[in-house]
Amino acid sequence: MISIKDIEKMKIKEIESKYPFSISFFQNNNLNVEGYEEITFGQYLNHFTEEEIEEWAIDIEKLKGDFVAYINEMLEFLGIVEDDNIESLTIVAGKNKYGERENFETLTIRKSEIVSIVGPTGSGKSRLLADIEWAANNDTPTGRTILINGEIPDKKWRFSSSNKLVAQLSQNMNFVMDLTVREFIELHAKSRMVENEEEVIMKIIDAANNLAGEQFNLDTPITSLSGGQSRALMIADTAILSTSPIVLIDEIENAGIDRKKALNLLVNEEKIVLMATHDPILALMADKRIVIKNGGIDKIIETNNEEKDMLAELEKMDEIISTLRANLRKGEILKKNKLGGFLK
Numbered sequence: 001m002i003s004i005k006d007i008e009k010m011k012i013k014e015i016e017s018k019y020p021f022s023i024s025f026f027q028n029n030n031l032n033v034e035g036y037e038e039i040t041f042g043q044y045l046n047h048f049t050e051e052e053i054e055e056w057a058i059d060i061e062k063l064k065g066d067f068v069a070y071i072n073e074m075l076e077f078l079g080i081v082e083d084d085n086i087e088s089l090t091i092v093a094g095k096n097k098y099g100e101r102e103n104f105e106t107l108t109i110r111k112s113e114i115v116s117i118v119g120p121t122g123s124g125k126s127r128l129l130a131d132i133e134w135a136a137n138n139d140t141p142t143g144r145t146i147l148i149n150g151e152i153p154d155k156k157w158r159f160s161s162s163n164k165l166v167a168q169l170s171q172n173m174n175f176v177m178d179l180t181v182r183e184f185i186e187l188h189a190k191s192r193m194v195e196n197e198e199e200v201i202m203k204i205i206d207a208a209n210n211l212a213g214e215q216f217n218l219d220t221p222i223t224s225l226s227g228g229q230s231r232a233l234m235i236a237d238t239a240i241l242s243t244s245p246i247v248l249i250d251e252i253e254n255a256g257i258d259r260k261k262a263l264n265l266l267v268n269e270e271k272i273v274l275m276a277t278h279d280p281i282l283a284l285m286a287d288k289r290i291v292i293k294n295g296g297i298d299k300i301i302e303t304n305n306e307e308k309d310m311l312a313e314l315e316k317m318d319e320i321i322s323t324l325r326a327n328l329r330k331g332e333i334l335k336k337n338k339l340g341g342f343l344k
């Protein structure tokens, strides 16, 4: 549900692009918004002079209420899930596996931030992601609490399958369904009520093939996809169809897909992204990293400039390794001069 406050803060052009149906509301209420695209709705309503308000019998408060009610009704009718304007996610400290208090008080992650989660095997990275997915409220083994916009989130996040807080990409993808790739994407597209279904299907298969090493097509049964291909399909599907404001990623490095492309596809400015990883490239692409030890958050480190600089070098190394891997697969003999000077 959007509120009057939300709508007042939005620019007319943002309203028109986010809620295209608002144009007919403006027309029906004789609100001429042409030329006012760059100002907020609140400013627009305030720009009328006393005379205009009198002459056209404009009731500003009623207009606001009617407009918000209209938008919410339309969104419900169209089956569009609003993200309730999620601006931040806060992790409130709990306890590690030994029952000791975690080494921080609260960590707030804002929209468009990427945070990586690192730590030894079995240290509790997946547990942290699970706490977020469940919107833990001191009711998981860690005793952590998750806040959304600084508050305990509505329970609807937990139980509703269509209005999920998070899109989780987990390690194991068990496709038990007897579906083709097309049927699988169609199913998702239908549940999200997308209008241009065929276009979306093509976009997803293209994006998935761009991530996966070996190509697959729409007629391929889901069960015969390789690990990397099914991962690529899930990532493309989540990136393109999911309206969830928070994306949780558990280890994309083992998937045999282009991880950097995958991350770029998943991350857009509107989302909060957390990913568990052992991969230095992915970890350094994040703004911050959470270090987990013995089930508790031990440190929170900001990616510094030196580390960001290393990223470019690491990417070059990675490209070399990928090329060598591809050549090995093709049965070629590897050449030392392809190492790009990294090994003397």
Ligand SMILES: Nc1ncnc2c1ncn2[C@@H]1O[C@H](COP(=O)(O)OP(=O)(O)OP(=O)(O)O)[C@@H](O)[C@H]1O
Residues within 6 Å of the ligand: 095, 096, 097, 098, 119, 120, 121, 122, 123, 124, 125, 126, 127, 128, 141, 142, 276, 294, 295, 296
């Ligand atoms: N604070 C905690 N209190 C109690 N149990 C915990 C805590 N943190 C994690 N655990 C438990 O420890 C086990 C290992 O954690 P988890 O699977 O999250 O590790 P991981 O870092 O994701 O490992 P991997 O890298 O192997 O995937 C799980 O059973 C998890 O529930």
